[in-house]
Amino acid sequence: MENIGRKMVEIAENTVPSVTAREVYEKKEAGKPMVILDIREPDEWEKGVIEGAVLLSRGRLEGRLEEMVPDKDAYIVTH
Numbered sequence: 583m584e585n586i587g588r589k590m591v592e593i594a595e596n597t598v599p600s601v602t603a604r605e606v607y608e609k610k611e612a613g614k615p616m617v618i619l620d621i622r623e624p625d626e627w628e629k630g631v632i633e634g635a636v637l638l639s640r641g642r643l644e645g646r647l648e649e650m651v652p653d654k655d656a657y658i659v660t661h
Contacts, residue, residue, distance in 0.1 A: 606659050610634075616657040619643075619650070632661060 609616060618635040620627055627637050638650055651658060 601659065609657065614657055615653075616659055617651050617653075618659045618661060620661050622661070635661065 606616075606618070618632055619638045620631065620635040621638060621640045621643055623639055624637065631637075636650060638646055
């Protein structure tokens, strides 16, 4: 089972692009439409939030993503 988890992480790292905080800030300042999903747990959320971010804990991500981000072309940032 551990190998499957490692393989999934490897696939994600090769498929999902990483962006820096500066890149996100610049895109946001330039008016690029985006959704910032904060996938931390609620107790982490309470310690600090990116303005405009939406809380969607990792455990609920798959089940609610389409509801939270109906625009399939949206630029999505997870934090």
